[in-house]
Amino acid sequence: MSMCMLSWIRRQDFQILTVGTFTYTSDQRFQAIHRENSDDWSLQISYPRKKDAGIYECQISTMPKMSLFIQLNVVVSRAKIVEGPTLYLSSGSTLNLTCMVKDTPEPPDYIFWYYNGQVINYGSPRGIKVHTEKSAQTISKLIILKAQANDSGNYSCTPSNAEPAHIAVHIQNNANPAASIQHGKRSASREYNNGNGCQQLYRSSFIVTILTSLIMALFL
Structure with missing residues (x-):
């Protein structure tokens, strides 16, 4: 048999x-x-x-x-960067990115952070830190102190057992927004003088004319 x-x-x-x-x-x-x-x-x-x-x-x-x-049925596990998909910061601010990994059968063995396609050097003297907590919902934080304009770019969070997440970071110098604001104030001031200021002058002239007419009527 x-x-x-x-x-x-x-x-x-x-x-x-x-x-x-x-x-x-x-x-x-x-x-x-x-x-x-x-x-x-x-x-x-x-x-x-x-x-x-x-x-x-x-x-x-x-x-x-x-x-x-x-x-x-296969559930595709994905990472998510909470601050994404786009983040704007002022120069000198702390860049803090939070990557969440959930719906995985087990916590990822590792999570790598990439900047413009290159693995970030955590040992850099720049003050770059990464802190990861593994659990049912693993969280990894990337922190860059005193971020500068040249830190702008694409950042990726790549777990070992999930699809990566991406974010575009834009860091702007403080001088440019301030100049723009000052320019906006000057423009608004000119509009006021050319618009409401003329209306105020017209109303004042109109009131003076009425007062002059009343005085003349009293003495006639």
Whole structure:
């Protein structure tokens, strides 16, 4: 009597993934798990991806064949930068970015911060700090003291087990906004003088004319 074999099949493309404990596909992320003297067979998928979602068939080579169908849903874990997607700061301010990672089966092994595509050097004497707290909702904070205009750019938070998050940071010199404000005040003052000021002068002249007419009437 021949021994029955158990196979795992991906129904999306009818790809045979495993036969017994042998991985039949070239994608080595798939592996059949079976303990000796046990009737339990499991299909293990390492580092599951969104495209792995779908129906899987557990098939036993009996006559007739027996099958069990299982629907796999893959939740894509994503990071989120709270201050995003765009942040404006004045030069000399503290740049504080908070990255939240949730909906992950376990906390990420690491979280890297990138600036314009390059890993940020946490040991820089510039006063760059990163603090990470791992839990059901992992939080990582990037702090740059006395940020300058040349710290403007694209920042990314990249966890080991989630999609990265991005933010565009714009740091402006203090002189430019102040000059703009002063210019705005001067413009407003000129508009007042050319508009409401003329109206005020007209009303004053009108009142003087009335008073002059009353005085003349009293003496006639």
